[in-house]
Amino acid sequence: MGSTPTPGTMTFIEQIRNLQKRLSPHQPLVEVSISKANLLHNLHTYQERYQNVRIAPVLKSNAYGHDLGLIARLLDKEDIAFFMVDSLFEARKLRSAGVKSRLVVMGYVRPLDPERSRLHDVDFAITDIEQLREISELLTRDTRFHIKIDTGMHRQGILPTDLSEAIELIKKNEHIKLIGIGSHLADADGADDAFTTAQIETWNEAVNEIERSFPTIEYRHIAATKGIRFGEATRTNVARIGIGLYGFDTSQHGQTEVRPVLELRSFITSIREIPEGDHVGYNVTYTAQRPSRIATVPVGYYEGYDRRLSNKGSMLVNGDAVPVAGRISMNMSSIDVTDTDAKRGDVVTVLSRDPSHLNSVAKLAPLCSTIPYEILVHIPPHLRRVVE
Helix, strand or coil: CCCCCCHHHCCHHHHHHHHHHHHCCCCCCCEEEECHHHHHHHHHHHHHHCCCCEEEEECHHHHHCCCHHHHHHHHCCCCCCCEEECCHHHHHHHHHCCCCCCEEECCCCCCCHHHHCCCCCEEEEECCHHHHHHHHHHCCCCEEEEEEECCCCCCCCECHHHHHHHHHHHHHCCCEEEEEEECCCCCCCCCCCHHHHHHHHHHHHHHHHHHHHCCCCCEEECCCHHHHHHHHHHCCCEEEECCCCCCCCCCCCCCCCCCCCEEEEEECCEEEEECCCCEECHHHCEECCCCEEEEEECCCHHHCCCHHHCCCCEEEECCEEEEECCCCCCCCEEEECCCCCCCCCCEEEEEECCCCCCCEHHHHHHHCCCCHHHHHHCCCCCCEEEEC
């Protein structure tokens, strides 16, 4: 179901993984295809369009379901500012995977974690004043930090009213090396820019105050995929690109030509013919309106196919869109292939990377009353990823 890279194009780690796959008798029923070409296209598109900032790929939450280590290895030699992760756990996984690029842990870490960590080239976020008070007391070796400013989203960050104290706490401990300032825009994709404008004003004031005390700050970042268009107003030099990197410009202002990276595939394990009036699946929610051919696909909500797509979603079989029939089960789904020549063993594209397809993530998310992010991050890590 996936192509095998030629040995000359693979890293040593990739060659080992490929050898392990060849020696393993296990053939997975479901696999996740990752398009290296689309991933690099998306990164380079942002780099070319926004040349006044450096791009920091966001790899949190298993790289939005795409696979943390795999995506990092594909981007490790690209010209980036650093990789963004949410936790020290993710940073450890990347170092274990052989990833060399600088990492920034932007989620909360316990105050002792920066002191105990022995990972190279890993920076930490200061996410609130109480955490900073403890770090200032505990830290005994040089560690790089980015200070997060709460400009109005009120999830994390130093409030402007606490900024003077924060500056004094950082000065108090010479081991705190402040090299970055960050924040987050809460409504960058909103129809009205008023809230974002207010956040930017708060941000610019905070940056000015911090830079007066720490003029050697290296990085300033507030914009993610949806907010990158505000770069010039914020005097930033880094943009954190998450969902856009994986092929979804979800902003209503979005005009960036990105391509989805991920595709989820399986195959038909059986087909049964049922008469008109028979039912399919749990709770008999699907009734055949004619003699029908119902195929089983070994993909359910455990494999990341959202249960809310029951009787709503569709899959592709030999290029034909076919409807989901009945409830999505934990490890299986049923599809109606009556109008096709589908047969047992045919490949089924469960999630398509072509945004025009009915089973693309962009089109399925609204059927679940959710956003593409949620569909993607629910694809479990245990499914085999194949780079194509």
